[in-house]
Amino acid sequence: MTITFADLTTMRVGGPIGRLYVPETTPEAVELLRQATAAGDPLLVMGGGSNLVVGDVGWDGTVVRMATSEFGIDGELLTVAAGVEWDNVVKAAVEAGLSGLEALSGIPGLVGGTPVQNVGAFGTVTSDVLDSLTVYDRQTGRVERWTPDRCGFGSHRQSVFKHSDRWVVVEVTYRLRRSGQSRPIEYAELAKRLGIEVGGTASPADVREAVLVLRRSRAMVLDPEDHDTWSVGSFFINPVLAEVPESARECPRYPDVKGTKLPAAWLIERAGFSRGYGLEWGDGTVALSSRHALAVTNRGGATTSEVMKFAAHIRAGVEARFGIRLGPECDLVNCSF
Template sequence: MPTAISGLTTMRVGGPARAFAVASTSDELVSLVRDADASGTPVLLVGGGSNLVVSDDGFDGLVVKVETSGVRVDGDSMWVAAGERWDGVVARSLDEGLAGLEALSGIPGLSGATPVQNVGAYGTVTSDVLESLTVYDRETGETSVWGPERCGFGLHRQSVFKHSTRYVILDTTMRLRRSGSSDPVRYAGLADRLGVTIGDTVAAKDVREAVLDLRRQKGMVLDASDHDTWSVGSFFLNPVLAEVPSSASRAPQYPDPSGIKIHAAWLIQNAGFAHGYGTEFGNGTAALSTKHVLAITNRGGATTADVMALASHIRDGVEAEFGITLVPECDLVGCSLA
């Protein structure tokens, strides 16, 4: 019986995979990808499925579930297999007396996915701590170790991995700090939660607990019993504009090297889409989170088509109100906004 991709993603939508395999080691992962490439079979690598939406038609190729494992600590360096659960890696780093990852607590998905989007939260991004990574090149058939300078990390969660399937990340090594103290707190909401001012340092484990609390309040910590977490997190990117239109002048704005960044959540809410919006739209199976308007959620029984319809409706509403087009942040495979 075909494997349903819906069971492999946090949004819990998506049709069947034509073929399915699990990679438990890096060698297995490389072998599966190499053999599929040799036979001309399309490949979709799935980690935690926390940033992935696949068509209701499924994937006409090989879906490989990455389940490689292993963590090694050497001084202030931490080597991690791509298939390790990211939040477990953060917890392990703190247990080992290493600081630097605490602000990235609670992010779903696997370790190997973090360089793809240069994952960041609460003032910390992956490129801040990445020392090296092992990469399989599907074009050359070679495996090599890269430094972060080869990854093309840039603005808006970009990397050479984001828009190309040529490279497969097998493991990462992070350079951390042997300390019980956090990095300086850079995010106002986090500083408020900790009762400190921006720039202060506190116990790294306290930062982790505060971040987890903040993410839970937004429905951003996975919980099978909470439909607000049946999502890909933030569905839309925060737009970066050369000039903010007068209609959006009240939106929170931040300087960005490419222009001015404004909050997609503000645009969505002020275009008339409130928390929980969507239960009255379509068949009501897809809706905005009741906690966080940037998250489109599966309320139970949603299809990819339901999610795309709601996302298109919200994008169009924001564009009509402000003249700004929101762009999906997640990976869409075989589907798109109308």
């Protein structure tokens, strides 16, 4: 039976995979990566497929899907292999009395993906809690231990790993705190749900619970029965602009090292695309989530080309209204819009 990206990604679109390898230990993963690189075969590394959209043509090469599982706690350091499911790490940290990851509860995908786009939610980003990581460098063939300053974090959702196939993350160490109190909660909606002031703290277990409730209300926790979650989360990235055009003067804005960050969801909704938009559009296979304007969703039976056509339609509407061109937050492979 041919395995396709539709089988292995959360958007559930994408064509066939040439050769699929699923390494279960870190040494096995490194050896596979070494062999595939030496063979000169096109190589795509993936985790949970929750931030990845691949074209209907698929990938005529090797795919390494990380399934490594090493996991260890040493004091306040949590070291985990790239193939471990992210939310299991958050749960284990909370249960072990370690504080720091709780706001990142419920995010799909695997550990190796977290530094790639400096995954974040509710005011915490991966780089806040990252101690170090181990990468396999496909150019030199070396396995190296990196501190966060080498990772190119800074601007929203950026890192040196994004859009580069040179480095594969094989292991990540998070620096947490042995504490009954969470990191300060800076996100107003979460603070309200916890009944605390912005900047206050709560127990990591309570924060995890509250985050999961809020995420479920936005269809941001995977549920195979719920098409609003057949997505890559935020499909479009919040644009960072050197100058905000007059047309977007009412848009909320946030500082970013590269300029001013605008919420793409605000731009999309104000350009006339409400949540759920598209249910009657095209063939009805693709629509914005009915609970989150940034999530492009597969309503069942969508193809990648339908997703791309839909994304281009949304982008054109936002550009016509505000003169701002949205780009993808997810990784697009063998497809574009």
